[in-house]
Amino acid sequence: MKYYVNQNAQKNGDHEVHTENCQYLPSIANRKYLGDFSSCKPAVDEAKKTYSKANGCKICSPSCHTS
Template identity: 65%
Template sequence: MSLYYVNHQAQPNGDHEVHKEDCIYLPYVKKFLGSFSNCADAVKEAKKTYTQSNGCRICSKACHTK
């Protein structure tokens, strides 16, 4: 299980990125999502707040879409 967060600030394309707790790109201003066994569940949780959410290309690569 890993702790996941979502960035409050959207990327230029409108995505709010989901990050694991130890990601080098974890933003300062973020929302705690919870503890999940995979990024797909974390992104699903993030979409409850930010409908346009996406996995980080570094720490949640399986959930990153272009």
């Protein structure tokens, strides 16, 4: 599965990580491709290299959604 991180932070400061088919996937201009991963955990870890407050989307990556 391809994962992307929203380059715009949520109100709480989180940068959400989404799968390629998520209904909340940000526009091309507002997302950064993270890579192809078997689960959200390594994708969130990759996002944290750029955004310390990365978090999984509660819809497409609920097991990685912490706040």
